[in-house]
Amino acid sequence: MEKRLFLKRLGQTALASPFFAMPMEVFPQDQNLPYPEDDEAFWKRIRMDYDLKPDYINLENGYYNFVPTPILNKYLEHVRKVNYEASYYMRTVQWDNKNAVAARLAKLVNCSEKEMIVTRNTTESLDMIIGGFPWKKGDEAIFAAQDYGAMRIHFHQQRERYGIVCKEVSVPNHPKSDEEIVELYESQITPKTKLLMVCHMVNITGQILPIRKICDMAHSYGVDVMVDGAHAVGHIEVDIAELDCDYYGSSLHKWLSVPLGAGLLYVKEKHIPKIWPLFAEHEDDKTKIRHLNHTGTHPVHTDLTINDSIDYLEMIGMERKENRMRFIQRYWSDSLRDVENVVVNTPQEPFRSCGIANVGVKTMTPHDLAKTLLKEFNIWTVAIDYANVKGCRITPNVYTTTEELDHFVDAIKTLAKRG
Numbered sequence: 001m002e003k004r005l006f007l008k009r010l011g012q013t014a015l016a017s018p019f020f021a022m023p024m025e026v027f028p029q030d031q032n033l034p035y036p037e038d039d040e041a042f043w044k045r046i047r048m049d050y051d052l053k054p055d056y057i058n059l060e061n062g063y064y065n066f067v068p069t070p071i072l073n074k075y076l077e078h079v080r081k082v083n084y085e086a087s088y089y090m091r092t093v094q095w096d097n098k099n100a101v102a103a104r105l106a107k108l109v110n111c112s113e114k115e116m117i118v119t120r121n122t123t124e125s126l127d128m129i130i131g132g133f134p135w136k137k138g139d140e141a142i143f144a145a146q147d148y149g150a151m152r153i154h155f156h157q158q159r160e161r162y163g164i165v166c167k168e169v170s171v172p173n174h175p176k177s178d179e180e181i182v183e184l185y186e187s188q189i190t191p192k193t194k195l196l197m198v199c200h201m202v203n204i205t206g207q208i209l210p211i212r213k214i215c216d217m218a219h220s221y222g223v224d225v226m227v228d229g230a231h232a233v234g235h236i237e238v239d240i241a242e243l244d245c246d247y248y249g250s251s252l253h254k255w256l257s258v259p260l261g262a263g264l265l266y267v268k269e270k271h272i273p274k275i276w277p278l279f280a281e282h283e284d285d286k287t288k289i290r291h292l293n294h295t296g297t298h299p300v301h302t303d304l305t306i307n308d309s310i311d312y313l314e315m316i317g318m319e320r321k322e323n324r325m326r327f328i329q330r331y332w333s334d335s336l337r338d339v340e341n342v343v344v345n346t347p348q349e350p351f352r353s354c355g356i357a358n359v360g361v362k363t364m365t366p367h368d369l370a371k372t373l374l375k376e377f378n379i380w381t382v383a384i385d386y387a388n389v390k391g392c393r394i395t396p397n398v399y400t401t402t403e404e405l406d407h408f409v410d411a412i413k414t415l416a417k418r419g
Contacts, residue, residue: 035315043324046316047399056380057404062203062231062356062395063382065257067309074308075259078301094300099290101306105264108310109233109248111240115272117265117293118303122230123150124278125249125265126197128292129226130154132276133195137163142188143197145170145387146204148228151197165192170388171202171209173345175352178210182217193223200229200248201236204384204393205346206329206356208236211243219244224271230254233264234313236322236354240266247271255355258309261302267292321398325355328396332405333357341416345389358384360391361415369415377411 035045049068052058067075082089098118106116119125130141131154141155145168155166167188175181185196196218201208215225226247232238234256240248245268252262267275273286281294313321330350336342336359346357361369366383370392373379381392396405 043398047401050397050399052399056374056378057400057407059379059381059394059396059400059404059408061397062254062393064260065254065397067257067259067305068312068399071257071305071308071312072259075301075305078304082301082304090297090300098300098303101303102264104307104310105252106266109238109240109264109266110242111266112269115266115269115289117267117289118306119249119263119265119293120261120295120298121253121263122148122228122249122251125263126151126226126228126247127154128265128278129247129249129267129275130158130195130197132278132292133158134274134276135162135164135194138165138192139195140165140167140188140190140193141195141197142167142169142185142193142223144168144199144202146202146389147197147199148203148230151228155197167193171199171207173205173207173388174347175207178213181209182213185214186217189218189221189223193221195224195226197226197228200227200238200243201231201354201356203228203231203356204387204389205358206231206353206393206395207347208352208354211245215244215246231356234309234321235325237318252306252309256306256309256313258306259302261299262306265292316398322354324398326350326353328400328402328405329353329355329357329394331402332394332396332409333359335409336412339413339416341419342412343391345391355397356393356395358389358391358393359412361412363419364415366390366392372415373408373411377407379408379411 036042049070051069102116102118103113106113127150130151135158141164143152143155158164159166169184169188171181198209198211198214200211211227218225224246227243227245229238229248229250231254233250233252248266250264252258252264253260267289272289275292277292277294279294279296281291283290285291333344333346337344337348341362343360343362344357345360346353360366366385370381370383373381381394384391384393
């Protein structure tokens, strides 16, 4: 009770004056402080790397994973370096550095560096494919009601521009099997189908879809598959060669913890020539993926920080991080699955999700649930209320403690009892 009262009062103080000025400074870290081998001690040490705002418990890391201090310090070093060298940097090593980062990303997700470029986010990556695809009138595209709005809208724009047909499915929150999902997409395929978009991890529920099985099915009909991996890279093991998709996009400022404005795009080499660039590029060889990668003058120091974020991920270990993310999600979601008036909108099988899940209270709208969690319990999250998902998306991160999750579980149980 004392802890809850403390959190409540702290939040009330912050909400009374939410726009107070914050000093712009680098928070020092003891670089000599080791990361212990013991698992519990290790994650406590990781938490020290994050400068956490005390006003609320942040369970909304899915939009943007703010960077841990070791990466932030590296980022500011890159900002200073680029600012110091100015146009000299931009006219000499800018592209060499960006290409080197892309090559390292390719290694991280297991594809050829000839098939990988650095973009600014998943929306740019996938809309480049949707907008640059060689559509003809009557061509069909398949995607889901649960897919991200920016891509769905862009498909609709191609419908208006080229006369393509958009076919939409609805992914069940609790599929009986992989085959149910594969058959759902397969049921919409006709000889006119050209492109199928599917989420690697559904952003509103955290459900992981059987990408390889969907790709195998679609390829048997001659259909290309574009994968929205916005929440996958840096969250779960991503092996593009194993997935065998045709296009893959991700946002690196999410679970890889790169500063805002970094993404990736994979295009299978044989498809590169048929995609029309978003911006004109000096590279006129249409077989090279750099042909698709002109973005104008942009914050190149963000690109440089991708290396530091990969370093940090490798220090943690991808397998270890994935296991941690799955543990903290199951810790709270398993505690709520059988609670009266509570609905968990994420599959129960461990392999069908990782760190993201969605929960609702039957007697509250998602908007009211999110608002009440912040106002009464100082828990920050986001409401989801579309398709077949009604609840709050809960996205803790590696710094989240079980004590914070206990507080969240208690809050949901309290609200569920109110009826």
